[in-house]
Amino acid sequence: xxxxxxxxxxxxxxxxxxxxxxxxxxGAAPASCSYVEARWVGRRAQRVLVAGGSVQELSxxxxxxxxxxxxxxxxxxFSATADLSPAGARGALERAIALAGAQPARxxxxxxxxxxxxxxxAGPCQRDPFAVSVEDKLALLLLAEEALRGDARxxxxxxxxxxxTTDKAFASSEGAACTQRLTExxxxxxxxxxxEHGLQVxxxxxxxxxxxxxxxxxxxxxxDLPAAAPRVADEAVALLGAPPCPAMTTTxxxxxxxxxxxxxxxxxxxxxxxxxxxxEAAYAGTSWVAPADxxxxxxxxxxxxxxxxxxxxxxxxxxxxxxxxxAARRLRLIERGRLVAALSDRRSAAELEGQESGGCARAEGxxxxxxxxxxxxxxxxxxxxxxxxxxxxxxxxxxMETNRSWSIDDRRLHxxxxxxxxxxxxxxxxxxxxxxxxxxxxxxxxxxxLDAICSRPAWRVWGLLNCGKGEPGQEMxxxxxxxxxxxxxxxxGVARAA
Amino acid sequence: xxxxxxxxxxxxxxxGQVTVSRERSLTSRFARSRPTQATxxxxxxxxxxxxxxxxxxxxxxxxLGGAGLGELARRARAIAAAGAARGPGAFPGLPTPSPPTEExxxxxxxxxxxxxxxxxxxxxxxxxxxxxxxxxxxxAGSVQTAIASSAGVRAYDVVNDAFxxxxxxxxxxxxxxxxxxxPSATELDPGGLCAQAAxxxxxxxxxxxxxxxxxxxxxxxxVASLLEFLGALAFNGLAHAEGRGAxxxxxxxxxAAAAINLADSPRYPGTLARAFDAEGVPKAPLPLIxxxxxxxxxxxxxxxxxxGTGAATTGHALAPGGHADGPIPTNLVLHGxxxxxxxxxxxxxRRGIYVTRLWYLNAVDEREVLLTGTSRDGTxxxxxxxxxxxxxxxxxxxxxxxxxxxxxxxxxxxRLVCEGExxxxxxxxxxxxxxxxxxxxxxxxxxxxx
Numbered sequence: 001x002x003x004x005x006x007x008x009x010x011x012x013x014x015x016x017x018x019x020x021x022x023x024x025x026x027g028a029a030p031a032s033c034s035y036v037e038a039r040w041v042g043r044r045a046q047r048v049l050v051a052g053g054s055v056q057e058l059s060x061x062x063x064x065x066x067x068x069x070x071x072x073x074x075x076x077x078f079s080a081t082a083d084l085s086p087a088g089a090r091g092a093l094e095r096a097i098a099l100a101g102a103q104p105a106r107x108x109x110x111x112x113x114x115x116x117x118x119x120x121x122a123g124p125c126q127r128d129p130f131a132v133s134v135e136d137k138l139a140l141l142l143l144a145e146e147a148l149r150g151d152a153r154x155x156x157x158x159x160x161x162x163x164x165t166t167d168k169a170f171a172s173s174e175g176a177a178c179t180q181r182l183t184e185x186x187x188x189x190x191x192x193x194x195x196e197h198g199l200q201v202x203x204x205x206x207x208x209x210x211x212x213x214x215x216x217x218x219x220x221x222x223x224d225l226p227a228a229a230p231r232v233a234d235e236a237v238a239l240l241g242a243p244p245c246p247a248m249t250t251t252x253x254x255x256x257x258x259x260x261x262x263x264x265x266x267x268x269x270x271x272x273x274x275x276x277x278x279x280e281a282a283y284a285g286t287s288w289v290a291p292a293d294x295x296x297x298x299x300x301x302x303x304x305x306x307x308x309x310x311x312x313x314x315x316x317x318x319x320x321x322x323x324x325x326x327a328a329r330r331l332r333l334i335e336r337g338r339l340v341a342a343l344s345d346r347r348s349a350a351e352l353e354g355q356e357s358g359g360c361a362r363a364e365g366x367x368x369x370x371x372x373x374x375x376x377x378x379x380x381x382x383x384x385x386x387x388x389x390x391x392x393x394x395x396x397x398x399x400m401e402t403n404r405s406w407s408i409d410d411r412r413l414h415x416x417x418x419x420x421x422x423x424x425x426x427x428x429x430x431x432x433x434x435x436x437x438x439x440x441x442x443x444x445x446x447x448x449x450l451d452a453i454c455s456r457p458a459w460r461v462w463g464l465l466n467c468g469k470g471e472p473g474q475e476m477x478x479x480x481x482x483x484x485x486x487x488x489x490x491x492x493g494v495a496r497a498a
Numbered sequence: 499x500x501x502x503x504x505x506x507x508x509x510x511x512x513x514g515q516v517t518v519s520r521e522r523s524l525t526s527r528f529a530r531s532r533p534t535q536a537t538x539x540x541x542x543x544x545x546x547x548x549x550x551x552x553x554x555x556x557x558x559x560x561x562l563g564g565a566g567l568g569e570l571a572r573r574a575r576a577i578a579a580a581g582a583a584r585g586p587g588a589f590p591g592l593p594t595p596s597p598p599t600e601e602x603x604x605x606x607x608x609x610x611x612x613x614x615x616x617x618x619x620x621x622x623x624x625x626x627x628x629x630x631x632x633x634x635x636x637x638a639g640s641v642q643t644a645i646a647s648s649a650g651v652r653a654y655d656v657v658n659d660a661f662x663x664x665x666x667x668x669x670x671x672x673x674x675x676x677x678x679x680x681p682s683a684t685e686l687d688p689g690g691l692c693a694q695a696a697x698x699x700x701x702x703x704x705x706x707x708x709x710x711x712x713x714x715x716x717x718x719x720x721v722a723s724l725l726e727f728l729g730a731l732a733f734n735g736l737a738h739a740e741g742r743g744a745x746x747x748x749x750x751x752x753x754a755a756a757a758i759n760l761a762d763s764p765r766y767p768g769t770l771a772r773a774f775d776a777e778g779v780p781k782a783p784l785p786l787i788x789x790x791x792x793x794x795x796x797x798x799x800x801x802x803x804x805x806g807t808g809a810a811t812t813g814h815a816l817a818p819g820g821h822a823d824g825p826i827p828t829n830l831v832l833h834g835x836x837x838x839x840x841x842x843x844x845x846x847x848r849r850g851i852y853v854t855r856l857w858y859l860n861a862v863d864e865r866e867v868l869l870t871g872t873s874r875d876g877t878x879x880x881x882x883x884x885x886x887x888x889x890x891x892x893x894x895x896x897x898x899x900x901x902x903x904x905x906x907x908x909x910x911x912x913r914l915v916c917e918g919e920x921x922x923x924x925x926x927x928x929x930x931x932x933x934x935x936x937x938x939x940x941x942x943x944x945x946x947x948x
Contacts, residue, residue: 049822054588055581057822060573061558065541077611079538082560092540099524099536102611104619106532134580142584155741194741199865279529281633281673282665285857288948367539407860409872409891414945416870416893418862436863440893442946471635472525472537473921494942495862495870495895 018042018169019179021066025089026171033097035071035111037172039323040064040084041366048134049160050141053149056158058134065366068096075103080367112349112357114326116175121320124313125183125216129163132217137161140225144189147229151237153193159229161187161220162212162465168323176325184316184477186212186463189225193236200435201420202236204228206257207403212463212477213314235421238433245422245437247493251394252439253486255387255401256454258419259379260462260480266443267299267306268377268480270412271333271341273348273358275372284469285410288443289339291352297339300447303382306334308343310359310375315479316463317362317375324361324370331358333377337447345372364474371470376461378481382453387484390454392428398492399423399430400437405495416440418495438495446487454483499644500654502562506544507646510571513549515592515647515818517776518542518562521924523639526614531622531631536614543923547818548574549648552587554819555579589819590803592649593811596780613638617688621664624692630699632692634664638683639924651778659770659926661918662686665875666695672888674698675854675875677719679916679928681770698854698876704888705879706944713850714901714939715843715880721832722915722929723856724869724898725760729827731867732899733762733786735797735814736824739805744867744899745792753792754902757835760787762796762814762827763930768914769829770926777820779813786827787902798825832931835908843907843935845883851892851939852878852885867898872945893943901936909933 018040029036042064049057065082066089077099079092141159148157164184171177188210190203205211205223213219254262274280275287289297299306310328312318319328324346331341344352345361361370384390391399405418422437423430459481467476499518506516520542527535542562548555548571555578559570581587617636625632638660645653663677676694678686716724731737732744745753754760764772764781774780777799785793794812800820802809814825837843844852854876862868870893877889909932916928 051822055553055584057556058554058577058581059556059558060577062570063543063558063560065560075533075536077536077538080541081539082541082543095538095540099538099611102615103526103533103536104615104622108532134577135583138580138584192740192742194746194865198863199742278633278667279534281529281667282527282635282663367541369535369537371535405860405862405870407858407870407872407893409893409945410857410874411945413948414872414891414893414943416895416942438862440943444948468921471527471535471637471918471920472523472539472924473919475921495868 019177021084021089022169022171023177025068025093026173028090029070029093029173032072033070035173038066038068039366040066040169042167043365044130045164047160047162048137048141049158050138050145051156051158053146055138063365066092067366067369068093069369070096070100072097072100074105074108075100078369109350111346112355114346114357117170117178117321117325117327120179122181123183123214123318126218127216129185129217130165144225144229147226148189148191148233151233153195153237153240154191154233155194156192158190159225160209162209170325172325178321178325180320182214182319183216184212184214185217185219186210187220189229189232191233191236193240195240197240200236200239201404202232203402203420204232206462207420209465212316212465214316214318215314239421239435242433242435244496245398245434245493249489249491251397251486251488252490252492253390253394253397253399253425253484256458256460256482256484257462258401258403259482259485261403261406262417263377263379263480263482264464265406265408266412266415268374270443271343272372273342273344276342277348277351283471288411288413293339294342295340298337299334299339299444300337301450302336303450303453304334304337304447305380306377307332307380308375308377312376312461312479312481315376315461316477317479322359322361323363324357326357326359326361329359343372343374345370348372362476364476368470368472368474373469373476374467374478376479376481379453381456381459381483384452384454386458387454390452390484390486391425391430394425394428394486397425398434398437399425400439413443416494436496437492439490439492440494441490449488449490450485451488452486459483499642500646500652503644503646506546506567506571507648509567510546510548510574512575513648514574515547515645517545517643517645517818519641519643519923521639521641523637523924524614525635525637526618527635528618529633531625533618544570545818546570546574548578549589549592550578551582552589553578553581554589555581556818588803590799592647593651593777593779593799595650613683617662620688621692624689625666625696628696630666630668630696632664632666634662635918636662637918641924645778647778653774653778655773657770657772657926658682660686661916662688662691663918664692664695666692666699668699672699673875679914700888702887704890706890707851707892707941709941709943711938711940713847713935713937714853715840715847715850715933715935716853717840717855717933718913718915718931719855720853721931721934723859724901725830725832725929725931727859727861727869728867728898729830731861731864733795733827734824735795735805736801738795739801742864743795744865745795749792749794751792752790753899754787754790755905756790757908758787758790758902758905759833761785761831762829763831764829766829766831766930769831769930770928772829775813775815776817777811777815779811779815781813784812796825796827801825828927830929832912834910834912834932837907837909839909840933841885843909843933844880844885847880848882850880851889852880862895869898870895891945892941894940895942896940904937905934906937907935
């Protein structure tokens with residue numbers, strides 16, 4: 001999957017490729033800059049959405065530009081422009097320098113060291129999603145969406161497809177000069193049903209836009225949306241008549257998609273080193289974890305193993321190098337429930353003496369600077385077999401799957417989630433359907449109650465496209481590997497309790 | 499910019515709309531009383547909407563050179579035609595021109611780094627005087643937008659905005675918050691905001707509140723967060739037409755206390771004024787809730803067609819051709835009441851909770867506008883009419899509509915609240931609202947120390 005080849009022929013600016021531009025730009029920086037990096041990013045994103053038997057959105061965005069980050073003294077500045085002429089790029093460099101020079105001076109350590117990135121990397125793509133015609137995409141989506149309709153209580157039915165290619169060129173004053181191409185594709189379906197009891201939603205294969213992977217059109221085809229649609233619609237309607245999830249403390253089994261979001265919110269964000277260092281206090285928040293906890297803190301039960309793996313095939317947080325030119329790597333974050341590492345970039349790692357960057361600097365597009373982001377933070381599989389095995393080994397409780405609502409405090413400690421569907425577990429079998437299921441918890445206690453995770457065959461990688469952080473805001477694409485898991489003594493039915 | 503849009507429209511050679519925008523902005527972030535990230539952006543974007551037999555194709559690009567424009571036009575026509583190949587579409591047609599609105603503001607000069615640097619230095623100094631550290635963001639921007647359509651629309655607008663927030667933090671972790679927003683950075687008061695934030699940082703350790711229902715006094719920051727969700731879940735004309743909206747079947751009936759008067763008022767004094775929507779339809783004041791009675795929802799061209807029965811766009815399109823998720827109000831104004839300030843609101847509360855701001859809100863049930871989230875950066879206990887001890891942040895799960903129904907009093911002077919969140923392209927919005935007091939705020943948990 002990681003190959004060193006010449007940069008792709010496509011997506012070049014008219015007067016040369018992006019790598020040439022950023023190398024020239026870095027070379028033009030004056031000696032007053034102790035560090036310079038430039039990123040050229042070209043991105044094409046297409047969305048096709050059908051609803052109610054008609055086309056709702058056909059959009060295609062192609063953007064390109066360059067972002068320059070410089071350090072002058074102890075000040076940092078970043079400037080971005082879509083003007084890719086030599087004069088336009090030089091203008092961005094000059095503005096970044098002016099910005100850095102104007103910052104109120106505060107001492108800051110040198111960046112954590114890194115070997116200069118060189119070469120080219122491309123993610124997997126068997127079938128270029130942009131080589132598939134819009135007509136073919138519409139045919140597939142309309143077929144799936146039609147199969148959601150039929151019951152009058154389904155008030156809205158949707159099917160969508162997304163395709164994204166991103167080309168990057170990066171150069172730095174430390175000698176980095178590399179290019180990358182990432183391809184993402186996927187989609188999903190969703191049915192909204194309404195009656196006097198309220199609104200119910202059912203999605204496939206996951207909520208929030210469906211399943212998107214670092215892959216070509218083959219990923220969307222593999223989801224077989226038309227085949228899943230009748231079940232999805234039936235479940236949305238069935239939820240309307242289901243009893244509400246009771247309020248109680250019980251055993252909770254989470255489906256792998258919901259567990260992926262649970263990992264994202266209560267482990268991934270909490271372990272971002274910039275948050276732990278208070279640098280994100282003004283927006284995303286801080287963390288209940290302190291830098292001094294590294295190597296010491298018990299985060300969860302001994303069943304809990306968590307990694308951050310930027311080399312995971314097919315995942316949205318996989319790349320050749322991060323946006324500071326640090327090579328992709330696999331980190332163990334939590335071993336047998338004990339915290340061992342955090343997610344870091346070169347600036348945050350430098351704050352901890354002797355630390356090297358975790359390779360987690362990522363930026364959305366050319367007009368944003370890199371910040372600490374998740375790559376692919378995954379809970380490793382356990383030994384509980386399949387979901388059916390796990391349910392069979394559970395005497396009573398509630399099973400929940402497919403996220404509907406999520407919220408967590410600014411230290412990533414106290415959370416509340418709701419899912420689309422819940423089912424009673426009784427005597428090792430799935431029982432009646434519950435509508436409006438929800439649960440709440442406190443991060444270390446919740447992960448401390450984890451006592452079983454399904455095995456490798458049940459472990460899947462789930463992509464998220466809407467991870468927000470930073471100012472100006474950045475939406476990052478990340479993935480999480482997860483398998484269904486069981487938690488004891490969890491408060492459920494919290495959203496509706498009197 | 500309008501000339502570029504017209505040139506592009508000629509290039510399109512078909513029914514459609516061209517939008518050209520330019521963002522110039524500067525954002526300077528700080529933490530631990532030191533600057534952390536400074537971002538300057540100068541970006542032009544063109545959007546080309548082609549319309550073929552009731553189908554739209556929307557293409558966005560940043561290459562405004564001659565060849566780039568031609569390629570965008572070709573691609574827009576192609577994808578609209580791809581939709582049309584399957585039969586007529588539901589898009590009703592582009593809006594026709596309306597009379598021009600008043601003269602628009604000129605774009606502000608590109609925000610310079612010196613202004614940001616002096617704002618940060620001022621905040622750092624005030625925090626240091628109080629033995630605290632300052633965290634926050636200063637940002638200023640100017641977005642020019644020009645629209646030309648084959649239906650004859652020619653529109654140009656400038657939205658200037660500035661925003662600063664300050665969180666003051668004690669070394670023990672307690673925090674206080676204040677923010678300001680205005681059309682110009684010169685109207686921001688960095689030192690004053692920092693002083694307001696510092697005043698929220700109390701020395702005593704916070705108390706943990708049990709789950710239950712409490713009278714609540716909310717500052718405008720918290721009220722604005724609730725209203726933003728209400729705007730999206732209750733007044734979205736597309737969701738309403740599909741029966742998913744919170745006001746489905748409830749227009750014309752009481753949904754809030756009689757003191758609640760909520761409108762979308764794009765030219766209200768102090769708001770971030772906007773002349774037209776993404777389809778070039780002029781903005782106009784629109785009452786949404788009057789004396790507690792739900793009046794109407796908002797529409798773009800697409801949602802109005804879906805609603806039928808004489809519905810028309812109200813100028814709330816979020817994207818050319820309408821956003822797939824529907825329209826929302828972007829200039830909400832909740833009119834004030836009679837209380838002089840939040841302390842007067844608290845005066846009638848025997849035991850309740852004082853909330854500065856809310857965080858990480860999400861919908862639990864869209865039809866009820868049932869939300870969950872936490873308080874943040876300044877949560878206090880109210881005892882015998884006085885704001886007394888700091889509280890640990892609480893989680894609430896409650897309906898924004900229910901809270902408006904249980905509202906007992908409002909402060910007199912609404913203020914502009916802007917979150918300063920700029921994902922994608924800069925689109926400055928804010929809510930103008932007062933503080934409020936309501937009964938029965940449902941607390942479902944409390945954040946532990948660790």
